Amino acid sequence: MRVLTIVMGETLEARNAVIEALGNHLNVDIRTYWQPDDAFFDLLRDNEIANAMLADVAGRQVADGNVAEKVTTQKKVIRDVLVGRERSPESRDLAAALDEIPGRKLTNRCGFRTADQWAKVRSLFASE
Known part of the structure; x- marks a missing residue:
């Protein structure tokens, strides 16, 4: 998992739907x-x-x-x-x-790219 974390950090573009999909699929716990x-x-x-x-x-x-x-x-x-x-x-x-993960907005006053990107791929995942 450590190697995967480094590879992801070095190769994947931040702020896109692929990151949100991977975060959801890998069940990332950011508190770690x-x-x-x-x-x-x-x-x-x-x-x-x-x-x-x-x-x-x-x-x-x-x-x-x-x-x-x-x-x-x-x-x-x-x-x-x-x-x-x-x-x-x-x-x-x-x-x-x-x-x-997935990210969510704290306010409806403005856009939040992470939440918007998740909205693009959410339907591709089975709900729990």
């Missing part, structure tokens, strides 16, 4: 390879997307309770959930929420 870091949170500046991430990791009730908060506050709550300070039965891993 990535966790959100300071750079990730520094780049997160959108209130709607931060709130959607908060809903993913802490549940809809927590997200709704923080919807009017600034992005900085929502990012702090997300971090607190991730390190276990504010875990709840609805809490889940942010890497799993963000890097699900």
Whole structure:
């Protein structure tokens, strides 16, 4: 699997439907390879997307309770959930929420190429 990972990383074009199909077929668990870091949170500046991430990791009730908060506050709550300070039965891993294969949009406001590419090949796979 390590060799396959390197070969894929070196030879396949990112952001196309083939990658989404392979990710689905190989049942890739991105949490093995990535966790959100300071750079990730520094780049997160959108209130709607931060709130959607908060809903993913802490549940809809927590997200709704923080919807009017600034992005900085929502990012702090997300971090607190991730390190276990504010875990709840609805809490889940942010890497799993963000890097699900197939990818999905966090907001309907704009396009998301990964989700759009998956939509092109989804019908080729049997549903589970």
